[in-house]
Amino acid sequence: MSERQNAFTIKTNRLSDEVYNKLATYAKSRKLGDYISSLILRDLDGSSTERKAIQDQKTYEMLEHIKNELADLKELAKTTGVVGNDSFKEEEPSKVPQLKEGKVADLANISGSLDDDDLEEYNDF
Numbered sequence: 001m002s003e004r005q006n007a008f009t010i011k012t013n014r015l016s017d018e019v020y021n022k023l024a025t026y027a028k029s030r031k032l033g034d035y036i037s038s039l040i041l042r043d044l045d046g047s048s049t050e051r052k053a054i055q056d057q058k059t060y061e062m063l064e065h066i067k068n069e070l071a072d073l074k075e076l077a078k079t080t081g082v083v084g085n086d087s088f089k090e091e092e093p094s095k096v097p098q099l100k101e102g103k104v105a106d107l108a109n110i111s112g113s114l115d116d117d118d119l120e121e122y123n124d125f
Contacts, residue, residue, distance in 0.1 A: 012020055026032040 010023070012023075015023070023032060026035045
């Protein structure tokens with residue numbers, strides 16, 4: 001990485017009066033650097049937002065393409081008789097088997113003990 005410059009030069013004769021006055025106001029209040037930095041960060045954030053939007057659009061287009069290809073394959077399978085028409089029906093939620101949680105043990109008699117040695121590491125509290 002190259003060494004940073006201590007200052008940048010802005011040619012003010014190419015700026016409109018409105019822009020010049022705004023920059024002069026920030027320069028007099030010693031906030032010009034912060035102002036320029038915030039503008040650049042906003043631009044960088046905007047470009048990353050645009051990049052993300054483009055990626056989201058491409059993802060959506062790929063998903064649509066896959067969806068269309070799958071529909072075409074299903075239709076082809078139905079028309080060629082490779083698979084019966086019933087194989088592509090989605091199961092109704094009520095017919096999908098529900099998983100049940102494990103059984104809770106209901107022990108009437110619990111036995112066991114703890115020695116003082118077992119509790120030593122917990123005595124620090």
